[in-house]
Amino acid sequence: MQGMCRKQYASSDTNRSDILIRHYRSQDEQRVKEIFSAGMLSLVPDAFLMICTKPVNVGVMATVGFIVAWLSKSVFATAMTEGVMMGLLYMFLRTAFGGYVSSSIQDDLSNIPKFYVENGGCFLVATDSSSGKIAGMVGAEPKGDNQFELRRMSVDQECQGRGVGRQLLRRLYQECKGAKILLTTSNIQHTAQRLYRNNGFVVKSKFPIFKEGWQAYLISIEINSFEIQL
Template sequence: MTNIQIRTYRDEDADIVKEIFTLGMSEHVPSSFMHILKQPPTQMLLMCVFCSLMASSKSFLLPILAVTLLLAGTRQLVVYMFNCYLENSLKKDLNNIGDVYLKGKDSCFWVAESDGRVVGTVACLPDEVLPGCLELKRLSVRRSYRGMGIGKDLCRTVADFTRDLGYPAVVLYTSVVQTDAQKLYEHMGYEKTRESVVPGLITKLVNFTLLEYKLDLQRDGRKN
């Protein structure tokens, strides 16, 4: 089995941490695109465009071309939204991990290292919405190293850190399309506590939901 070590972030990890995060988030573009296509407003729009052009042009070519262009445009919109999220995340904390996570006693950033190579990340800091809780953030594992228990070890690292500081719970936020992450959190004892649509006109139209999970450290509900 690959030897995995979890340690505190160092400045020389900056580029690889951003690479792992960026690659991990880009994996959700296809599932987000499919999520949008499954929504009734999207299906209604595509059907209306197809039927109206079919009725007016009396040809299959124009409506098929129009629907194809709409689908291509929708996918580009998803890519644009993820790029905006990535850019915001870099500005918010990933371009300055040391100041954001390592200067306070109630926050930290860790990396998982395999044979000297950083293959996973996780962080935590005080939650802005739920006072008295720490928020698990930036959990990501390089694709080729998944299935080895690294994600579980990173989750345990945050839980142990939170418990040692005397906080009663860990909270986290993930999206509706991140199904593998949801399974991991639920396996680790997290319970879904709230669902809310991400703010914004487009996200509301396509019902892009944000899920809140909570791990209660005051009861023995942790799973291994």
Template sequence: MANIQIRKYRDDDAEAVKEIFTLGMSEHVPSSFMHILKQPLTQMVLMVMFCALMASSKSFLLPILAATLFLAGTRQFVVYVFNRYLETSYRKDLNRIREFYLQQKDSCFWVAESDGRVVGSVACLPAVGEPGCLELKRLSVRRSHRRMGIAKALCQTVADFTRERGFPAVVLYTFVVQTDAQKLYEHIGYEKIREIALSELVAKILNFTLLEYRLYVQRDGKKD
């Protein structure tokens, strides 16, 4: 991790942090699209539509065209959902990081800097659904700086902060399609606790779930 510095967020980091987060989230569009295509309901709809159009038109052209339009529409739906998620994230905290993280008790926001350029970020705050724990949020690293140990170092920064504040564990939530993130968390010691079904009807139908992970940083007052 030569020339990498992890430091607290400054106001002039705002645009870089949002850019890194946006690019990172956009990488999950293809995996989310493939996740939807693998669902039995999606495959059933495609098959029924193809067979019905094939039987009525006596031609391959119309069902193939309809299937292509269906797939294109599904991908646009995924893009729409992710754009809505980005808008919600900006509105909730990324447009007011100092207020949301740095001015609140037991909360913080860090960036990873390489040669004067922000290349990663992470944050934590008290976990709403898990009293007595801190929640890791907004972990993201530029693609050009991955596999350099930056994400691991950012996670360790949160773990150290959690331990220093006297909390026993860090929790985090990640989407089922974020497989690379899941491998990272498990590699550094996080345990998968449960899967959480989202409340939205479409998410339930498409089996789009959240995974909860937990890292114990101290047990009985002792460091692991």
């Protein structure tokens, strides 16, 4: 079947001088979950900075600060109020990202062979050829009609800058040759977006992560949909 992850690669690894790409094995489960969790939680500071620097939020903070200063006549009270507001925002983001990590671990990452391999997809890991330590991973989930969704692309922070993501994509292209690959990522994932653009993906649509309520007004995180036809 064209586009199906090709099983003949199951025991044939792709080598580079320092990076080895191979198929997922059961003993990789814990390390894969750790890399994914750390990668997602590392986005919290960037999300926090984006929200704090949004003009409407800067205006809200300034207004609240002015009101507290006027009522209390205290620099300390003003600083404490704004500090609490920023702390609550950071906790909200940390909880939201943590919730996404937990749901993902309980979803497809709870049984990678079932969700990816047994359905005709694949899940690849990149390892350091000298230590054998897993440096990154990516999955291709079948979506029917000769299409796959790229999921769980993540590279260990200690291994970034070594071309791990690029090597994973190249191997994934071999596995899914002739198919269309879709993916979604957020506008705070600058490194990931640059990787996808530099390797042939094009943006097809954009939409806000929150479409209504106070979150839509104050939080400008956006989801971008990419695709590539191999």
